[in-house]
Amino acid sequence: MVLRNHTICYEIAKSLEKGRNLGQEIRRRISSLKVVWKKDRKLDEAIEQDKRYKLCARVVKEVLNEPGQVIPLRYLEKRRERLRLNFKAKSFVEMNPSLFDIYYDRIKPKSEPVPFIRPTPRLRAFLDHEQRIYADNEPLIVSKLCKLLMMAKDKVISADKLVHVKRDFGFPNDFLVKLVQRYPNYFRLTGLPEQGKSFLELVDWNPDFAKSAIEQRAEEETLRTGVRVRPNFDVKLPSGFFLRKEMREWTRDWLEQDYISPYEDASHLDQASKEMEKRTVGLVHELLSLSLLKRLPVPILGKFCDEFRFSNAFSSVFTRHSGIFYLSLKGGIKTAVLREAYREDELVDRDPLLAIKDNFLRLLEEGWQERKDKLKQQREQVHKDREILLVAKTKQPEEPDRLCD
Template sequence: MRILQSLRFSLYQSNNSSHPSTICLPTTLFGPFNSSTQKRWKKPLVSAQTRLEDRTRDTQLDKLTTQLTKLDNIFKLHDLMSQRKRGPFVSVQIMSRWRKLAGLNVGIGAFVHHYPHVFEVFIHPVKRNLCCRITMKMLNLIKEEENAMKQCELETVLRIKRLLMMSVNGTLHVHALRLVRRELGLPEDFRDSILGKYSKDFKLVDLEVVSLVERDENLGLAEIEKWREKEYREKWLNEFETRYAFPINFPTGFKIERGFRDKLKNWQRLPYVKPYEIKELVRVRTCGGVERYEKRAVGILHEFLSLTVGKMVEVERLAHFRRDLAMEVNVRELLLKHPGIFYISTKGNTQTVFLREAHNKGCLVESNPIYDVRRKMLNLVLLGRRCTKELHATKESDSDNVVCEVKEDVKGDGVSVI
């Protein structure tokens, strides 16, 4: 220390002697004994974002999300094309304006040419410009999906009734149902074809609120209860172990830390208010209230995903049901706390949550008619530019027998109708 102090003093004198007109402050040398500020180790912040980044990835569900994003973009383009009144086709120049509306990262021309089994590009016989229309294969599958929705109409009514039975006041917003219309297998005009048709079951309180006329206690059995009964009978487990348990299926490569198994075992035994039970909500400030409240939210999310067609839904759309279903929690953080039950995929522009027990190798364990049709659509999209010889043969045969009639009385900025 004396040596360091002498060095500082000598430097201070040399600075003052060389520059007498200026005042030079003593310089502090670097060393382990002269640091005036103490640096403390800070515990890393654990939040929903950090858990999302550090989670164990499921490559199969991520791949499925990427494929379904392409199919969703095609559905958006089809909706935009069907809104045009000029005819069953649209010019590629007009479609280029829909890039942001369809959520595409590439140009419309490149996207359309990449899927020749879905989009048919041809030259207009009068305007001589590039036009696009949906192929007959895709149109037949869209009609098949509509027929499947009509056949499963009674099952769709039961889904909505169960959602209303899970809500606190027996009401839901129509706007929230409209956001998850495809996930629930609802038709586009479900307000008239479902809610208006079955007036004995549903009642419109306001223009945007639907309520349940009468509860049906036969529908009060959740899907998780069927799994618990099966586990109790087949595996001869104790009722105390399976009464409030959930199926756990961790992704490949999931690291189990010390003490995790004991915490999971205690959580599985923790009692909670089940989704369809009418009881007072658990007070958070009571003993074990936070854990029981969160487990009730997990049960509601599990039942909600079980009611969907593909056992998946976007995380942002779940936020529209938080108040009606009494889930005043951070939904994304709650989903990340239970990686053995739910999985969040960040592929695409949104975050999608999957029910892990319902999927196996990127497919549903138990399929349904609507899902089967959508799987056919996905397979048609995944063909890409393969197997296009048949398409060229059909185009040549159709071009020889085409008779064009142009309707000149229709006005607009689009292409003339043939």
């Protein structure tokens, strides 16, 4: 009997050891698959085009957060480094005449007047229109927020983290206040907001929201063709990009596996398994699909490792699956881009909330054109003044030579 028990224990230990070795072998095989990173100039250009827009948006946000939404120009000058302004604040205001007006006021009652800046009427009109766009697209915003919570572990996400990514997903500034009040059937704030430890919790699961972009696409193709289409990733390797035979075989086998929805419970999956890799790629794909520009900085995704059960090495999926994602290094920060969402440097399927960005860009371009026209008029006026002076000088009669006494 004792011998039998020892035998059973030995077999169990051997089985566990075999399982550990298998897990280590799978982890080794996946981690050893290396793909050479290749620059994609068009996708890099799409990111580069947003630099000026983002800078202007940061400065506008800084002014709007001030009491009365006005600020002394010299105070803004002191914040240049934080705002990443590489020229003087006054120059920025002059270069963007559609954003701010300069006026003079006193900082203290008896102090000398100094230049202040305030939003122009055109910027005020843009902000009013922005609120109307948010109101018109509120169902979309609610569905996005629900989807983020539905994919998260325990259906809870830190409120601070959600505030940090609100611009990436198109959430309004006051979404935690207004949406939670309007939709108590979906959302509940818990924790201690005054101590910065609040969390947004999903109250009710809506099955209509529990469909990923990949599953929706498969359903649409099935309805259109009449042939059942299996949900899977759209893999498009960039021009001139080749995979080694080992990686091609691994990718083929990996794609043949069943798609795992990011809305399914993944708590039973091993972090080193192919299934978990499939789920991680699917979840990142869905996060990028929900974002406004179909791209997100990798450090921002990294903030949600705990909520979405990402491993510490989750960022390797962006290079290992180069036909699905592109990892841009533009601007000194890693950005994960969804390849299928772009045709060269243009978004294919635009989020309705991008109308806000489009309106802001039109406002900026209007101001840039005004400044350009003003500078052109000034140059033309200087040229005219020079011509008038030259004509006047040539018409002056020459003084007769004086005779010596």
